[in-house]
Amino acid sequence: GAGVSQSPSNKxxxxxxxxxxxxxxxxxxxxxxxxxxxxxxxxxxxIYFQGNSAPDKSGLPSDRFxxxxxxxxxxxxxxxxxxxxxxxxxxxxxxxxxxxxxQFFGPGTRLTVL
Amino acid sequence: xxxxxQNSPSLSVQEGRISILNCDYTNSMFDYFLWYKKxxxxxxxxxxxxxxxxxxxxxxxxxxxLNKSAKHLSLHIVPSQPGDSAVYFCAARTGGSNYKLTFxxxxxxxxxx
Numbered sequence: 321g322a323g324v325s326q327s328p329s330n331k332x333x334x335x336x337x338x339x340x341x342x343x344x345x346x347x348x349x350x351x352x353x354x355x356x357x358x359x360x361x362x363x364x365x366x367i368y369f370q371g372n373s374a375p376d377k378s379g380l381p382s383d384r385f386x387x388x389x390x391x392x393x394x395x396x397x398x399x400x401x402x403x404x405x406x407x408x409x410x411x412x413x414x415x416x417x418x419x420x421x422x423q424f425f426g427p428g429t430r431l432t433v434l
Numbered sequence: 435x436x437x438x439x440q441n442s443p444s445l446s447v448q449e450g451r452i453s454i455l456n457c458d459y460t461n462s463m464f465d466y467f468l469w470y471k472k473x474x475x476x477x478x479x480x481x482x483x484x485x486x487x488x489x490x491x492x493x494x495x496x497x498x499x500l501n502k503s504a505k506h507l508s509l510h511i512v513p514s515q516p517g518d519s520a521v522y523f524c525a526a527r528t529g530g531s532n533y534k535l536t537f538x539x540x541x542x543x544x545x546x547x
Contacts, residue, residue: 362537411477425477
């Protein structure tokens with residue numbers, strides 16, 4: 321079956337603009353995660369969703385970052401008024417249920433803020 | 435503060451030999467550890483995991499060892515193959531309601547033919 325897909329694969333934007341990143345999880349996966357990886361760093365947790373429960377937003381670095389998910393489907397990560405330090409690869413992952421330890425990752429969106 | 439540390443940014447080994455990738459952690463609440471492999475322009479893929487109640491888990495050529503007293507784990511690949519060349523991430527999670535993974539910075543493994 322299809323894996324996790326993300327779009328766009330690359331995004332170049334100017335400082336101060338808003339960007340929206342999309343994630344399509346594996347069908348039937350109830351848990352969805354967003355991470356980012358800045359250059360030379362490990363993956364940094366941003367947010368996760370589990371079904372219709374309130375999301376865990378504890379990893380979002382500032383109020384410029386927000387994410388939405390409708391039910392158990394697509395999620396969008398929005399970054400407002402982008403800054404150069406937002407440049408990173410943004411990775412989405414999903415898993416069948418929250419207690420399932422293995423997370424399945426998408427290919428990521430490489431964001432470059434000029 | 436980095437709770438999961440991979441102190442070797444890179445490792446180079448000959449095909450057929452053993453690759454040993456190391457990972458240290460500081461959070462004693464971590465109860466589950468995972469290794470992910472990442473090729474360029476792809477997302478990480480799950481490789482192998484270990485629960486804190488075990489000290490070893492083996493899957494084919496891959497074995498993960500956990501030393502809880504030292505807060506150290508290692509991934510052994512035997513025999514190493516050129517296709518194993520990738521970045522390897524160590525990750526950990528705590529139990530209870532916290533399911534987010536904490537990752538190390540990764541180690542680039544190069545297996546030379």
